[in-house]
Amino acid sequence: MSRQLRRFEVLLPLRLNDGTPVPDAAVADTLIELEERFGAVSCETQTIRGRWRAEGQTYRDDLIRVFVDVDDDPEHREFFVAFKDVLKARFQQLDIWLTTYLIEVL
Template identity: 30%
Template sequence: MTIFLSTAVLSGILPTASSMDDAQNNSKIAPAPIDQLTSNLTQAKSQLPIKPQLKVDILVPILYNNGTNVEPEKYGLMFEELVKQFGAISVEDNNVINGYWINPTDNKNYSDKNKMYWIIVPDTEENRHYFVNFQDKLESLFDQESILIYFTPVLNLLS
C-alpha cells in the first residue's frame, strides 16, 4: 500500500499533503481522495465472483513397501472414483516424488516413490469429510500405513 501511495503521489495521481493543505485553505478540494480510493477497492473486491475452494493433493505410491510395483488398475479405480464424484482430476504421471517419513506410532522408517493426483473442489465440510474417508479407502487399496492427502486454499475467479 505504501509503494502504491508513494508512486501515486510522485506521479501526480494523488496530491501531496502540502498541496492538500493549500487546497483545503483555498477550499478547492472536496472529499479526501484516499477515502474514495479505498471505497472503490472495497466495493470492487466485494463484487468479484470469488468462491472459496480447496486444492486437494493426493500422493499415492508407485511401489509397495516390499518394492514391487503397484498395479495400474488401482490408479484407474482411484481416478474413476474422483471423476465420478467431482467431474475432474489431474495427475502428474511423469514426475516421481520421493518421500521419507517415520511412522510416529512405531518409529518405523519408510522411503516412498509417489505420484501426485490433484483436484480443485468447493471448500465445504462435506468435501473435507469425503477426503478423510477417501484416505482410509486409499490406504486399504494401496496397502499403505498412510496416504498423504492435504488441502491448499484456492481463490478461483472462474465460476
C-alpha cells in the same frame, strides 16, 4: 472475477510398503472414482521421491500427486477423510499423505 475453491491433494505411492509395484489398476480406479464424484481430477506423473520413518523402520516412497479442486464444502472434506482410509487399504499403506488448502482461481 475470481473464485475461491479448496484443493484436496493426495500423494499416491507407486510401490507398496514391501517395495513391489502398485498395480496400474489401483491408480486408474482412484482417478476414475474422483472424476466420477467431482467431475474432474488432475494428476502429475513425475515421480516424487520421499523417505519417512515409522516404528523404527525407514521407508522410501515413489509417489505421484493427484488433486481435485472443489467448492469449500464440509461434505467434500468428509468424503476425503473417509476416502483416505479407502486409499490406505487399496495401496496397502500405513498412511497416505492427504493435504488440503484454499486456492483462488482467476
